[in-house]
Amino acid sequence: MSHDQQKFADQLRDKGYRLTLQRQLILDALCELGGHAAIGDVYDRVHAQSSAVDRATVYRTLHLFHELGFVVSADINGSTVYEIADHQPHHHLVCRECGHVTALHDHHFVALAEHLFQEHGFRADINHMTIDGVCHHCR
Amino acid sequence: MSHDQQKFADQLRDKGYRLTLQRQLILDALCELGGHAAIGDVYDRVHAQSSAVDRATVYRTLHLFHELGFVVSADINGSTVYEIADHQPHHHLVCRECGHVTALHDHHFVALAEHLFQEHGFRADINHMTIDGVCHHCR
């Protein structure tokens, strides 16, 4: 188990949640899938390891992880994807034509977030932004 | 029929699409609903006027309008909403707590879009952005 996973496992227990095999497997899957894991991807991966894990459990667990802040979700090309909420926040450029997703560093948004806070008192979540458009390849 | 509606009607015909009662009603509904119309809202409103209009038609028509650029879509609090693509682009701050949506002027994004284009050659659609966060009321 990686450092991240150990950390999350501890947090789970600290908050009174139980560390089950299913939750470990789902956490593993999220880590291994790296960036953007659709619910179906997570299910496939987990189910391949232990065929007894149900879809409902994947849904319930991802909701839980999201609530606890272990993962962030984003809507990319119409489907919801999850990824581990580690490291610094980053964002995504999604090409409307080819569907390609490129990561984007957070620094593009700090000024924006600052403006929103000063002008509207709005504390923006700037850690799971998705921007649609057309990439340089498809123009 | 308002100016906007007349304009869209002409565009429809120019591109070889037919102007049907259903399409007019759906366009009306979008205009009257103003800002953010979920598919269900549009259906309810249209169906109240003419009970023969089917949900499938609303879906098909909204897809068509979106394709033609008559409407823009956004994902707000998990459900897809549509609005007439008129005037200048604007954006939305969505409060994660109370669900309240406040409009946001485009000028916050021009610098960002410029950066994205220069650094990544990415032509960002900055006309239907949604930013989640917590509004000043809920903090």
Add this chain to the structure above:
DNA sequence: CTCCATGCAAACTATTTGCACACGT
């Protein structure tokens, strides 16, 4: 008159929920 658009109903996909049992603590 010719096709596009629609209504209808069914199919599909995605997600949620109730309940009895299993298992982590």
Add this chain to the structure above:
DNA sequence: ACGTGTGCAAATAGTTTGCATGGAG
């Protein structure tokens, strides 16, 4: 042992599709 988490299956919600008919051009 206790109570949370899970599998199972069914329910629910949202969206799409095939086909015959109706109506716009």
